[in-house]
Amino acid sequence: MDIDSIFKTPTAPATKAGAKRKLVSPEEMYRKNARHVSYEELTGRNFDVPSGEDSSSGKKRTVSIEDEEDEFGRGGSRLAGVANPDEGEDDDRFFGDGLTSDQKDILDYVDEIDPEEERFDLGAVRKMVLKFEKAINKNQEMRVKYPDDPAKFLESEADLDEEIKRLMAMTQAPQHYGVLVELNTVASILSLLTHENPDIAIDAIELLKELTDEEVLSVGLEEDEEIAGSESETGMKMFAEALVDQGMLDLLVQNLERLDEEEANDRQGVFNTLAIFENLTSIDVSMADKTVSKSKLLQWIMKRLKVKAFDSNKQYCSELLAILLQSSPDNRKTLGKLGGIDNLLQFLAVYKRKDPKDPDEIEMMENLFDGLCSALAEKENKRLFLEGEGIELMVIMIKEKKMARIRAVKVLDYAMSTKAGTANCLRFVEITGLKTLFSIFSKKGVDKLKKAYKSFSEVEEEEHIIGIMASLVRNLPLESGHRLRVVRKFVEDDYAKLERLLDLREGYEARVRALDEKIEQENKERELDEDEIAEEEAERALQRLDAGLYVMQLIDLILAHLCAENLDLEEKEDHVEEEEKESEIKARVRTLLNRRGQSLDDIKDNLKAYLNGLEVDTALAEGARTKLLSQAGSGSLGSDASAATTAEEGEITMANSETELTEDEEAALEGLEAKEFAQYVLGLL
Numbered sequence: 001m002d003i004d005s006i007f008k009t010p011t012a013p014a015t016k017a018g019a020k021r022k023l024v025s026p027e028e029m030y031r032k033n034a035r036h037v038s039y040e041e042l043t044g045r046n047f048d049v050p051s052g053e054d055s056s057s058g059k060k061r062t063v064s065i066e067d068e069e070d071e072f073g074r075g076g077s078r079l080a081g082v083a084n085p086d087e088g089e090d091d092d093r094f095f096g097d098g099l100t101s102d103q104k105d106i107l108d109y110v111d112e113i114d115p116e117e118e119r120f121d122l123g124a125v126r127k128m129v130l131k132f133e134k135a136i137n138k139n140q141e142m143r144v145k146y147p148d149d150p151a152k153f154l155e156s157e158a159d160l161d162e163e164i165k166r167l168m169a170m171t172q173a174p175q176h177y178g179v180l181v182e183l184n185t186v187a188s189i190l191s192l193l194t195h196e197n198p199d200i201a202i203d204a205i206e207l208l209k210e211l212t213d214e215e216v217l218s219v220g221l222e223e224d225e226e227i228a229g230s231e232s233e234t235g236m237k238m239f240a241e242a243l244v245d246q247g248m249l250d251l252l253v254q255n256l257e258r259l260d261e262e263e264a265n266d267r268q269g270v271f272n273t274l275a276i277f278e279n280l281t282s283i284d285v286s287m288a289d290k291t292v293s294k295s296k297l298l299q300w301i302m303k304r305l306k307v308k309a310f311d312s313n314k315q316y317c318s319e320l321l322a323i324l325l326q327s328s329p330d331n332r333k334t335l336g337k338l339g340g341i342d343n344l345l346q347f348l349a350v351y352k353r354k355d356p357k358d359p360d361e362i363e364m365m366e367n368l369f370d371g372l373c374s375a376l377a378e379k380e381n382k383r384l385f386l387e388g389e390g391i392e393l394m395v396i397m398i399k400e401k402k403m404a405r406i407r408a409v410k411v412l413d414y415a416m417s418t419k420a421g422t423a424n425c426l427r428f429v430e431i432t433g434l435k436t437l438f439s440i441f442s443k444k445g446v447d448k449l450k451k452a453y454k455s456f457s458e459v460e461e462e463e464h465i466i467g468i469m470a471s472l473v474r475n476l477p478l479e480s481g482h483r484l485r486v487v488r489k490f491v492e493d494d495y496a497k498l499e500r501l502l503d504l505r506e507g508y509e510a511r512v513r514a515l516d517e518k519i520e521q522e523n524k525e526r527e528l529d530e531d532e533i534a535e536e537e538a539e540r541a542l543q544r545l546d547a548g549l550y551v552m553q554l555i556d557l558i559l560a561h562l563c564a565e566n567l568d569l570e571e572k573e574d575h576v577e578e579e580e581k582e583s584e585i586k587a588r589v590r591t592l593l594n595r596r597g598q599s600l601d602d603i604k605d606n607l608k609a610y611l612n613g614l615e616v617d618t619a620l621a622e623g624a625r626t627k628l629l630s631q632a633g634s635g636s637l638g639s640d641a642s643a644a645t646t647a648e649e650g651e652i653t654m655a656n657s658e659t660e661l662t663e664d665e666e667a668a669l670e671g672l673e674a675k676e677f678a679q680y681v682l683g684l685l
Helices: 003-007 039-043 052-056 065-072 101-112 122-145 150-172 174-182 185-194 198-211 214-218 225-245 248-258 264-283 287-293 297-305 312-326 329-337 340-349 359-375 379-387 390-400 404-416 419-430 433-441 446-452 458-475 481-526 530-535 537-564 584-595 600-612 618-632 663-684
Strands: 645-648 651-654
Touching: 122 150, 122 174, 122 185, 150 174, 150 198, 174 185, 174 225, 185 198, 185 225, 185 248, 198 248, 198 264, 214 225, 214 264, 225 248, 225 264, 225 287, 248 264, 248 297, 264 287, 264 312, 287 297, 287 312, 287 329, 297 312, 297 329, 297 340, 312 329, 312 359, 329 340, 329 359, 329 379, 340 359, 340 379, 340 390, 359 404, 379 390, 379 404, 379 419, 390 404, 390 419, 390 433, 404 419, 404 458, 419 433, 419 458, 419 481, 433 458, 433 481, 458 481, 458 537, 481 537, 481 584, 530 537, 537 584, 537 600, 537 663, 584 600, 600 663, 618 663
Parallel strands: none
Antiparallel strands: 645 651
16 A cells, blocks of 8 residues: 555645745645655655564565455445444444554554654765765766757656655755755756756756745754754755855846746746745845845846736745845845836836735735835935835825725835935925825725725824824924925814824823833732843833834924924014914913823923933944035034935925945934934924
C-alpha cells in the first residue's frame, strides 16, 4: 500500500502572521507541494509493516492493495459500515477514529520509529547535495553532447527536475543551510535560473521560495527551542546573504522578463518569484534596500502594475511595492526619481468614481494607497505629488464618496504634514479643499459610509482630519489670505466647527483618563514600587499616545493658534489697546471650556507636556539650519521662513535648494522646528 495515498491531504497555502501575509495564487492551490516527498525518498528505507503471524517469525510483509483484497474478499467493500463503539463489531470496518486496522498498524509503527533517525544530519544533507550536483552536471553534459537531439537529454532533465524537488526537503533542516553555502550549492541553484528549459528555471524558483520561507524556522522546535531556533535563523540569514551576494536579485528580475504569464506554469513562476523577494524582506529588513539597489525590480513592478487586467500577480506586486517602501527612505527616493509618484496617482485615479470589484482588488487598492503614503514621507516626493495634481485627485475622491475617499483623507494628511508640505497646504486651500474638509469634519455622509464599507473607521478618519488641520495652521503664512480662510471656517455657523473640535478633544481626553486609571489600578495590583513604575514609564507613554494623547495635543495646537487670531479687531470701534483685548475666538474657546469644567490652563499644561516630550538633537539641528542659511545667503530662518516656500494670494513658489542634508540632519531640524512651533503657540495663550 502506498503510504502517501493513505495519508495525503491537500496542502494548505502558507499564511503569515503580523506584518507579512502570504498571497496564494489559484494555480498553487492545486499544485502538488514538492516538499511532501515519500518516506522512502526521505530515508532510503522501505516502509514494511509487521503483520500478525509473519512478524512472530521475524519476517515482514509489505501492505498492498492485493493483500487487502485477499483479506476482505475480492470485490468486498471495506466501507460496509462505520464502527459504532457501542457495538462490538470492529472487524472489517473502520474504527471509531476513522482508521482501518492496516492504517492503525502503520501509525503504530511510525510512532515506534526514533525521531532522531528521521531528522536530517550533515551526512544526509551532503549526500542530497551531491546527488543534486551530479544531476546538474549530467544534464549539462548531455545538452552539450546532443544539443540538437532533445530526446537524448530528456532523461537527464527529468532526473534534474526530480533532484530539485528532492532538495526541497532541506526546509526540514534550516539549521543546516550553512552547508549549502559552504558547498557552493547556492551558485548551482542560481545557475538553474538561466537554464535553457524554462520549466527547470521555474522549479529552481519554487525551490528558492520554499527555502527562504520564514515558516521553515518553526521546524523542529519541540526540543531545545531556543537553540534550534537560533541555529535555524543563523542558517537562514547566511543562506539569504549568499543568494544576494551571488547575484540572485538581478537574475530573478531578468528571469521575470522571459516568463509568459499567459501560460499557467509561467504565471505561477512569476508569483513564486515575487514571494522570494517578500521572503527576503522578512528575513532581514535591510534586504528591501538591497532588492531595489541591486536589481530593477521596482521598474518591473511599476511596469506590471500598468497592465489593466487584474489578477493575483498584480495584487502581489502592489503588496510587495508597499513592503519595499515602508521602511526604506532610499527606496522611496528611488521611486520618485523613476516617476513612481505620478504612476501611483494614475493607478489610483481609476477608483475615484468606482469601487474595486472584489476583496482582492480592494486589497490591491489599499496597498497602492499605503505605498503612496510611505513615499510621501520624503520631501521631494511631496513636491512631485503637488506637480502630479495629487491634491486635486484626493479632493475629488473625497467628494465622490466612494471607497477611495477613506484612504484619500489619509494621503492628504501625509502630503501636507511637516514644513515640506507647505506648498501642498497652499494648493489645498486654493482649490476650495476647505469646504470639502470641513464637510467631512461635520460628519456629513458618515452613516452611509459605515453601512457601505465595513473597512471605514470613523476614529481613524477623525485623526487624519485633525492632522490636516494642524498642518494648515502650522504651515500657512501668518496673516495670509489662505490662513484667514481657515480661521473663518471655525467661526462660521456660530462657531459650530469650533464646538465640534472641543467635543473631539473631550472624547480623547476621556480615553486617556480611562487608560491612566487602568494603569494605576494595574500598578496597585502588581504592587510595583516607584522604581519599577519609572522603568515602565516609556512604555506607558506610548500607550497614552496611542490612546489619543497625541491627537489631543494636535487639537490643543490648533486651539492655541485660533486663540491668537484677531478677526474681530477691525470690527471693534472702541479704542482699547490691542494687547489688552481678547479676541472673540479666544473668548468663545474659554466659554466652551468652562462649560466642560475646564480652562485654558488645561490646554497650556497639555502643550507643556508635549513640549517636554520632544527630544531634539539641538546641535545637529542648528548645524543643518546653518547649512541652509549659508546656501541661501540669508541671515535668519524663522519658523515660517524655514519652509523655503512663499505664497502671495494664490501664487506658490518653491525655492530650489542645492544643499543636501543627511537623514539625521533632516530629522533633527524637523524636530527642532516642531519644538519651536510648540513654544510659539504656547506663548499665544
